[in-house]
Amino acid sequence: MDVERYNMGFTTGGLLLRESVRVGALFRDLGDWDAVRAQVLQDNLLQTRKASSAKRLAREVVFRLRQLGREELDLLDSAGVQDQVSLVWIAICRRFAFIADFMAEVVRERYLALRNDLAYPDFDAFLEAKSGQHLELAEISPSTKAKLRQILFRMLREAHLLSNDNQILTPTLSPELATLLLAKRAAEARYFPIAERDLRSLAK
Template sequence: MSTKNKLSLTLRPAMIHECLVVAEEYNKFKDWSQVREEVLGNNLLQARTESTLKTIYGEVSKRLKNLTDAELALMNYSESDAQHLVWLAICREYLFTRQFAVEVLSGYFDKSRFQLYSEDYDAFLNAKAEWHENLDNITQKSRYKSQQIMFKMLVECGLATKNKEILHQNLSPQVKAVIVEKNPDDLAIFPGEYH
């Protein structure tokens, strides 16, 4: 099973600030190897250790490489654009997160059910685990951690409140246009009127 088809849980939060730093470097150089050199060479992510710096850069760049140049160019445009584009990058990298966004966030929103509960995540994970062996084998600790991170990301990306209420998304015309250009189906990850 290829990693793209394998459902992986993201065990790191949205890291919006780090994404903005890396995107800014990419918009300067348009070359990922140059970006890596700049970020690691100058510790632009202000990590305490080199191994932490490499780990964070690795995760952030892996996500951002899912965005087009046009999408990356809008990262520093406004806070909500950055939040939407980081969420888009995460959903393109992690199929599990994308499916949660479409099936749970947007699915509930369409039915005017705006409150999320921990049980919703558990039920979703259990349903996916029936079809994906790697999810069936994760520990309770990893399940709990992935749930905490999912809800944290929803807040960081402006998709839900701290009380787990789903928020209607208003994509800027620029962000909506670049997403539609690449793949209109990606609009379904944003709860609201876009699908």
């Protein structure tokens, strides 16, 4: 059986929270992603210096936000910063299955086993283990692997899921977001280092 290739193109920016919130608000007004992207580029909404950077950044932010449903986009617009961070993280995990699997199989499992430290070798071991099924991973150069690792750890810190000294952090989810997550896609609790019972206790 063919295994779907991992999309490893997550080196554009980091969490991109500010950019995601701005673009999400624009979608609320326009209701069309193509129109949103055009408006973002026309107004330089992401405040980049080069047109090529603007196109690349706008493309990535739109791709991520398209992973969210309407209720989630509405919450992104109205929520506090922590829920906005968590919603953007959900979008990232939906877009990049490699990150979703790393969260489920490494970060969350370490957290549940009370091993709260996370280090670069954990990333390296996971990538190596997945290379057997995902042959595209074996083609990644050492320099690209180092950049992917650096960006992923940076995003984890920006998502408030990893401390500066590489300790795994439990997310702070509002009752509204916890309820929405459990109601729509309960399996996606694996994107966070949190036990399902704890997530349910947060829900309304």
